[in-house]
Amino acid sequence: QVQLVESGGGVVQPGRSLRLSCVTSGFTFDMFGMHWVRQAPGKGLEWVAAIWFDGKTKYYGDSVKGRFTISRDISKSTLYLQMNSLRAEDTAVYYCARVHPKAAYYYGIDVWGQGTTVTVSS
Amino acid sequence: DIQMTQSPSSLSASVGDRVTITCRASQDIRNDLGWYQQKPGKAPKRLIYGTSSLQNGVPSRFSGSGSGTEFTLTISSLQPEDFATYYCLQQNTYPWTFGQGTKVEIK
Numbered sequence: 001q002v003q004l005v006e007s008g009g010g011v012v013q014p015g016r017s018l019r020l021s022c023v024t025s026g027f028t029f030d031m032f033g034m035h036w037v038r039q040a041p042g043k044g045l046e047w048v049a050a051i052w053f054d055g056k057t058k059y060y061g062d063s064v065k066g067r068f069t070i071s072r073d074i075s076k077s078t079l080y081l082q083m084n085s086l087r088a089e090d091t092a093v094y095y096c097a098r099v100h101p102k103a104a105y106y107y108g109i110d111v112w113g114q115g116t117t118v119t120v121s122s
Numbered sequence: 123d124i125q126m127t128q129s130p131s132s133l134s135a136s137v138g139d140r141v142t143i144t145c146r147a148s149q150d151i152r153n154d155l156g157w158y159q160q161k162p163g164k165a166p167k168r169l170i171y172g173t174s175s176l177q178n179g180v181p182s183r184f185s186g187s188g189s190g191t192e193f194t195l196t197i198s199s200l201q202p203e204d205f206a207t208y209y210c211l212q213q214n215t216y217p218w219t220f221g222q223g224t225k226v227e228i229k
Contacts, residue, residue: 044207045166045211047219050218106153108156
């Protein structure tokens, strides 16, 4: 079945970097767009970043633009989120998510990972 | 960026009640809206896509309606397993944006 498994979370000091991974299985990875969504402790969902199926088109939320980079490795069916210049407000559970290959605007996110926790603290 | 204003932020209801949650978009998003349910410690789950299409396996007591800037999620008869937090998500324009969430609690 379709699975998304995130890893790479942990405790990191402000200003440092961290890379999250999301290993996927059960579907043809290079046909689907992929997103990252995060949730700070006790708060709502915040959309973070998206990468289209071709790996060339990328979008970012305002709060992470210029600091985070989304990428994908087709050969490994893996999605990444490189997070630089981390701040306390980046503390959250980070979810990777799959979107419909042709009409993401209509179908939205259909599969979510279980999340990985990032804590930014000195 | 498109702002999604979701209301109410929380509500208390009894089993069997009809519940309505509203999302308002700051600009026209056609029908590019989804509704998601999240239970504590779990990943969100899609309930509705394209404003009114029901995700496979989701009970028919859930329904969505609206278009343009006003959208509604309705639970026709609240069940014990429906106590959760609900979010709308606009998928029309990047960056995508979520509503603030509505926590549905037991009365």
